[in-house]
Amino acid sequence: MAIAISEIKNEYKSISEYAVMDYEKEMKALEAFIDKYKIDKRTGVQSVVTSADKRLGKLNAEIERVQSMMIYERENRELYHRICGVDEVGRGPLAGPIVTAAVILPEDFIIPYINDSKKLNEKRREELFEIITENAISFAYGIKSEKEIDEIGVGKADSLAMKEAVLSLDTPADMVLVDAFPIPGIDVKQIPIIKGDAKSVSIAAASIIAKVTRDRMMKEYSEKYPEYGFDSNKGYGSADHIAAIKKYGPCDIHRRSFISNFV
Numbered sequence: 001m002a003i004a005i006s007e008i009k010n011e012y013k014s015i016s017e018y019a020v021m022d023y024e025k026e027m028k029a030l031e032a033f034i035d036k037y038k039i040d041k042r043t044g045v046q047s048v049v050t051s052a053d054k055r056l057g058k059l060n061a062e063i064e065r066v067q068s069m070m071i072y073e074r075e076n077r078e079l080y081h082r083i084c085g086v087d088e089v090g091r092g093p094l095a096g097p098i099v100t101a102a103v104i105l106p107e108d109f110i111i112p113y114i115n116d117s118k119k120l121n122e123k124r125r126e127e128l129f130e131i132i133t134e135n136a137i138s139f140a141y142g143i144k145s146e147k148e149i150d151e152i153g154v155g156k157a158d159s160l161a162m163k164e165a166v167l168s169l170d171t172p173a174d175m176v177l178v179d180a181f182p183i184p185g186i187d188v189k190q191i192p193i194i195k196g197d198a199k200s201v202s203i204a205a206a207s208i209i210a211k212v213t214r215d216r217m218m219k220e221y222s223e224k225y226p227e228y229g230f231d232s233n234k235g236y237g238s239a240d241h242i243a244a245i246k247k248y249g250p251c252d253i254h255r256r257s258f259i260s261n262f263v
Contacts, residue, residue, distance in 0.1 A: 005044040008037060012048050016055065021131060023059060023112050030056040062112050069201045070108065072177055072191060077107065080189065082137070084173030085202025086162050089117070089210040091154055093235030094245070095228065095254045096218055098149065098158050100142040101209035102165035103132060104173060105202055111135075114204050116197035117211035129212040132205045139209055140168035146255045153257075159184050165206075177202050225251045 015033060018026035030052050037049050073083050088100040105111075111132065117125055133139060142164030144157040152160075162183045166173060175189040179196035196203040215234055222231035227248050233241045235253075245254065245262045 002040070002042075005042065005048075008040075008045055008048055012052055015052070020112050020127060023063065023110075027056060027059055030059070059112070063110060066110050066112060066114060066201065069114070069199060069204065070110075072193065072200050073105075073202060074108075076175055076191070080175035081107075082171060082174045083202055084166060084169065084176050085196075085200055085204070085206040086166060086176055086178045086183065087197050087203050087206040087210055088158055088162060088179070089207070089214045090235070091158055092237075093255075094237050094241065094258045095230065095235035095251070096146060096214070096221065097253075098144045098154070098161050099210045099214040099217070100158070100161040100165045101139060101206040101213065102142070102162075102169055102173070102176075103139045103202060103205040103209055104137040104169065104171060105132075105205055106135065106137055109135065109201075111201065111205070114201055114208070116195075116204055117207040119198070120208070122215070125208055125212050125215075128205075128208050132209060136205070138169045138171035139206075140165050140170070141210075141213060142166075142168065146253050149255050150257045179203050179207070221253055225253070227251075 012033060015026060015029045033052050034049055034056070037045050076083060082104050084102050084104045086100065086102045088098055090096060090098040111128065113124060114128055142161035144161045149157045162178065163185050166176060166183065166186055173188055176183065176186060177191050177193060177196060177200050180192055180194055182190045182192045193199055193203065197207040198204070218230045218234045222229065228244045228251065229240055242262055245259055250256065250259055250263055
């Protein structure tokens with residue numbers, strides 16, 4: 001007796017629910033599923049097989065994309081074994097800190113869907129944050145407050161926060177991949193990469209760590225200062241945020257050097 005189509009659909013659904021880091025098991029399961037049912041000529045079965053084939057193709061393409069983001073790490077692996085990615089979040093907001101992160105990933109460690117944090121939705125960032133922090137050889141933060149940004153300028157605060165992140169690693173880095181510009185005062189080999197958070201898995205990992213950490217901080221601030229909508233705007237200059245500044249004035253975490261046009 002032929003297997004009911006509903007059972008086949010449930011079998012496929014169970015495969016599609018694999019966790020992100022079980023991608024190898026998922027790929028093997030998809031291959032086995034396709035091989036098992038490709039000779040079943042029922043239209044409903046072939047529709048599911050087609051879906052499985054497309055999913056397998058997308059997953060293969062995703063792994064290839066992630067591998068293409070490992071080129072800087074692989075090119076330098078012979079000489080450097082603790083390659084650190086560094087990135088920052090929060091240069092542009094009107095409120096809140098700059099947050100930077102430094103991350104050393106295991107060698108050739110593939111994380112499907114890793115990317116520049118700006119290209120990921122919140123749910124995916126949170127998921128990848130847990131994967132990165134659980135598996136990284138070492139990671140650390142550098143944070144500069146809105147008051148420090150006002151005192152020394154956003155550029156210097158950014159550089160100091162990135163330096164702080166690198167020097168706070170439990171396992172010292174012997175090479176640094178950094179988004180856009182080298183970090184002053186770091187006595188290790190550095191490779192600055194323009195748009196590095198989309199080109200290097202290490203920098204992308206740092207981007208995600210920094211983004212999730214800062215977003216969580218701004219959500220906490222939103223409970224203390226609910227008028228400004230920090231849970232949604234994260235301190236950036238949305239129309240509603242600017243209107244709130246004009247109505248209520250600045251709160252403690254606003255960058256005075258950034259809001260002079262509004263107050």
